[in-house]
Every structure is written in structure tokens, then in C-alpha cells.
Amino acid sequence: MSSIVPTTYPQAAVEEALAAIHFDAQGLVPAIAQQHDSGEVLMMAWMNRAAVAETMLTGRACYWSRSRQAPWRKGDTSGHIQTLVDLRIDCDGDTLLVLVDQTGVACHTGRHNCFFRAIRDGAIETIAPVMIDMETNGKDKT
Amino acid sequence: MSSIVPTTYPQAAVEEALAAIHFDAQGLVPAIAQQHDSGEVLMMAWMNRAAVAETMLTGRACYWSRSRQAPWRKGDTSGHIQTLVDLRIDCDGDTLLVLVDQTGVACHTGRHNCFFRAIRDGAIETIAPVMIDMETNGKDKT
Numbered sequence: 001m002s003s004i005v006p007t008t009y010p011q012a013a014v015e016e017a018l019a020a021i022h023f024d025a026q027g028l029v030p031a032i033a034q035q036h037d038s039g040e041v042l043m044m045a046w047m048n049r050a051a052v053a054e055t056m057l058t059g060r061a062c063y064w065s066r067s068r069q070a071p072w073r074k075g076d077t078s079g080h081i082q083t084l085v086d087l088r089i090d091c092d093g094d095t096l097l098v099l100v101d102q103t104g105v106a107c108h109t110g111r112h113n114c115f116f117r118a119i120r121d122g123a124i125e126t127i128a129p130v131m132i133d134m135e136t137n138g139k140d141k142t
Numbered sequence: 143m144s145s146i147v148p149t150t151y152p153q154a155a156v157e158e159a160l161a162a163i164h165f166d167a168q169g170l171v172p173a174i175a176q177q178h179d180s181g182e183v184l185m186m187a188w189m190n191r192a193a194v195a196e197t198m199l200t201g202r203a204c205y206w207s208r209s210r211q212a213p214w215r216k217g218d219t220s221g222h223i224q225t226l227v228d229l230r231i232d233c234d235g236d237t238l239l240v241l242v243d244q245t246g247v248a249c250h251t252g253r254h255n256c257f258f259r260a261i262r263d264g265a266i267e268t269i270a271p272v273m274i275d276m277e278t279n280g281k282d283k284t
Contacts, residue, residue, distance in 0.1 A: 013264045020259065020266055030172055032183060039181020041174060044237040056261075088257035089266070091249050095186040097257040107233050115230035115239040117162065119198075122155045124162055124231070 002083040004036075004101040006059025009087075014056045018049055022093045028064060029096055033106065036085040036099040042106035043114040045072070047096065059084045061100055078134065080104035110134040144225040146178075146243040148201025151229075156198045160191055164235040170206060171238055175248065178227040178241040184248035185256040187214070189238065201226045203242055220276065222246035252276040 009017070023029050028046040035042055045063040047055065051071060054062040061082035065072040075081030082100035089096060107114040109130060116128035151159070165171050170188040177184055187205040189197065193213060196204040203224035207214040217223030224242035231238060249256040251272060258270035 009261055010264055013261045016264075016266055017261060030186060032174055032186060034181075034183055039176075039183075041176055041181075041183060041239055044172060044174060044186075044232065086260055088269075089259040090186065090256040091251050091253075091258070092256075095256070097183055109233050111233075114232040114234070114237070116233070117231040118228055119151055119155045119159060122152055122158075124158055127230075 002101040002103050004083050007084045007086060008059040009056040014053050018052060020089050020093050031096040031098050033082055033098045033100050035102055040113055042102055055084060061098055105131050144243040144245050146225050149226045149228060150201040151198040156195050160194060162231050162235050173238040173240050175203060175224055175240045175242050177244055182255055184244055197226060203240055247273050
């Protein structure tokens with residue numbers, strides 16, 4: 001578990017943030033999750049208005065699962081929650097940067113972050129190890 | 143200008159990357175630009191197939207401007223180019239992480255990155271200074 005005290009916001013701040021965010025035609029905004037201290041980019045997922053509000057009010061990152069068309073409280077299945085440290089809105093209001101403290105791993109493959117494929121010697125290679133066997137330890141439903 | 147030697151890839155590697163990327167219904171994939179050494183998340187923009195290929199072949203980040211519906215070779219107007227260091231594809235193939243060396247600033251507002259709005263004391267505040275007057279120095283056409 002994270003030893004970080006979650007950042008939470010009052011309802012008025014949530015309303016102000018929601019007003020500043022430009023949700024797309026599907027009512028979604030991309031949210032980049034970054035480990036607050038190391039700077040590691042963990043994953044990118046999508047939030048709808050309810051997910052932004054839930055994240056800000058509870059201090060725990062919640063997304064909208066496009067595949068399941070349902071709220072996705074990250075870590076509910078796996079325990080690999082993201083404790084909110086700070087929320088940033090970009091210049092155009094169409095992307096969020098969510099600074100978090102990741103418990104366990106961010107990626108459903110059991111790797112610490114989702115960006116583990118790179119080109120090496122002209123071919124795609126996996127450049128990060130599986131840290132946790134997610135089949136055994138409860139994969140998140142993304 | 144960046145002192146980094148740009149990373150470029152052979153055509154075969156570009157084809158392999160393009161095959162691994164799941165472009166959305168508009169033919170686009172979100173690309174997160176991160177400063178390679180500091181870990182600073184600079185911006186998020188979109189690439190189509192041609193932009194991915196141009197980025198990989200030239201070693202300079204190129205995007206697709208949704209507002210202009212045109213290729214956007216970042217820095218053409220401002221000189222604030224992004225030299226490619228490494229390209230990462232995420233687990234689902236639907237987001238890219240582009241490690242770059244940013245010349246000048248990433249944001250069209252003249253701030254070093256685009257994520258300069260945060261909630262402080264219950265209200266949205268600008269937490270990063272303008273580094274360069276982009277009106278004077280040539281704003282990028284995003």
C-alpha cells in the first residue's frame with residue numbers, strides 16, 4: 001500500500017476542474033498516469049466526468065473502461081491502486097496528467113508500466129520484465 | 143538546438159511499429175512526449191500513420207494536427223523541435239510514449255510543458271511560468 005496521504009479536493013474544485021476540461025465527443029478525456037517521484041509514465045487511460053470527480057473526491061485514480069463501457073476503479077481487482085498526488089490540466093484542457101503513487105504495478109501484464117515495447121536492432125522487443133504474475137494475483141479488468 | 147544525436151529507424155522497423163499500433167477510427171494514436179532525461183511529461187498530441195513514419199525516419203517528432211487537419215512537424219514555425227530519443231508502444235498498442243530532447247519549450251503558450259494548471263486552495267492556478275514569449279518568437283501552429 002502507498003504511504004502517501006491521498007490528495008482530495010472539495011466539490012467546488014471538482015466543479016471548476018470539470019468546467020476546464022474539454023471532454024471529447026464520447027464524453028472522455030485522456031489521462032496520463034505518472035509516478036509522482038520518479039517521473040515514470042505508467043499508463044494512459046480515459047476518464048469521463050464521473051471518473052474525474054471520483055478521482056478528485058476519493059484521492060484514488062478511477063477511469064472509464066472503453067472496452068467494458070463501465071467505471072474502472074483501478075486496483076479493485078488486483079489491489080494495484082493509484083493514490084492521487086496531484087492533478088494537472090493541459091493548456092487546451094483536453095488532456096490530464098495524473099500524478100500518482102502506484103501500488104504494485106500499473107500494467108495488466110504485470111509490468112511496472114505499460115510502455116515496455118521498443119525497437120531494438122530493427123525489431124520490436126520487450127524491454128521491461130514481468131514483476132507480478134497477474135493471472136495468479138488477480139488481473140485488473142481494464 | 144539539441145546536442146542529442148537523433149534516433150532514426152530503418153523502413154522495416156517503421157513497418158513493424160505501424161503494424162503493432164492500433165490506430166483509432168480517425169486513424170490516429172495518442173502520443174505522449176516525455177523529456178528523456180528529466181522524465182518531464184511535455185505534452186500529448188496525436189499521430190497518424192504518416193506522422194509515426196516521419197518521426198521514426200527523420201528522428202524528429204511529427205504529429206497530426208486535429209485542428210488544422212494537417213501534418214504538424216513540431217518546431218517548424220517556432221524552432222522548438224523535439225529530437226527523438228526512443229519510441230515506446232504500450233501493451234495494447236493504442237498509445238505511444240515518445241522520449242525526446244526538447245529544444246526550447248513544448249507548449250504553444252511558451253511554457254516548458256503543457257500541464258501547467260493545477261488546483262491550489264480549491265481553485266485552478268497556473269503553476270509554471272512563461273519561459274518564452276511565443277507571440278514574438280513564432281508560435282507553433284498546433
